Amino acid sequence: MISGINGDSSGLNIVGEKITVTGDTTFIGKNFMDGAIIKNASIGSAQIADASITNAKISNLDVNKLSGNVSSFIQSNWNGKYGSTTINSTGMTVNSGGVITDFMNSGMKLTMAGESIGGIGVQGMTVKPNTYQGLTFWLDGNAEYMAWAARNNGDTSMNPVIQMSWYRSNSAPTGAYAGFNFDDDVIFNQGINVPGISKAKLGFTTKTFNGFNYPYFGDSRLQAGLAYGSGYTYLISGTTYYNLTRVIKALDNLGAVKIPSVINSDGTVKTWFNVTL
Incomplete structure (x- = not known):
């Protein structure tokens, strides 16, 4: 045993095929272990120059201390494990x-059956500044329609029922028309602009007269x-309400009539229009 221990003023050297140290042991200074197998260790602070770790469980990892191409590491491992979701330099794809x-x-794009359908994204406008932008729901050139739909109240499994839709001129299904189709109640709370230079607007509201409320x-x-209601149609001019239905009924089935166009001073008719009612 004594022959295996060599010591002088420069240090201590213990040589043996198997050395067992029991009890609390304190190492002060730099300690070098060549081929050490540590079953259970609590390390307050460690600097590992080159390590091959087969299985490590790290409870708290400071990712700010990671070096190398971290993005490539995360991307390659993510794409390999989650094949339905891939990350690339332009964004992310979910299949x-x-x-x-x-x-x-610029937003989100949808593809189905190998055909680009459309998407949702932000978009600016030409001849406008860069800060002029908005949210766009767009349909790609290969797709036929776009729609807003809803399931019936309380239902969470059936196919949503289309409430408002837009179809191309050559792809509207039976019962629908090209352009916008509304399949539910619609209310206009403000006046509706019309094409052209007219400043007047169309209005949909309620008019009250003769003690009743009529859609106007x-x-x-x-x-x-x-205005419509009670089996009659009314023509409104200012504050006067004419029963247009009664006028039409009174003229209906009169047959051939003559309507004076010029009346002489003596009350006789000079010229007239021949009208068949």
Whole structure:
């Protein structure tokens, strides 16, 4: 034993095939272990120059201390484990099997059956500043329609029922028309602009007269239009309400009539129009 211990003023050297140290042991200074196998260790602070760790359980990892191409490491491992979701330099792609969703720099794009459908994203406008932008729901050139739909109240499994839709001129299904289709109640709380230079707006509201409320359609200032109800149609001019239905009924089936166009001073008719009612 004594021959295996060599010591001098420069240090101590213990040589043996198997050395067992029991009890609390304190190492002060730099300690070098060549081929050490540590079953259970509590290390307050460690600097490992080159290590091959087969299985490590790290309870708290400071990711700010990671070096190297961290993005490539995360991307390659993520894409390899989660094949339905891939990350690349332009965004992220989610493939659910039937629909592919691409998250791009301008928003989200949807693809189905190998055909680009459309998406949702931000968009500016030409001849406008860079800060002029908004949210766009867009349909790609290969897709036929876009719609807003809802399930019935309380239902969470059936196919949503289309409530408002837009179809191309060559792809509207039976019962629908090209352009916008509304399949539920619609209310207009403000006047409706019309094409052209007219400043007047169309209005849809309620007019009350003769003690009843009637749906009204006409000028948004409510001075000229039509009102409907109780089996009659009323022509509105200012504050006067004409029963248009009674007028039409009175003229109906009169047959051939003559309507004076010029009347002489003696009260005789000089010229007239021949009208068949």
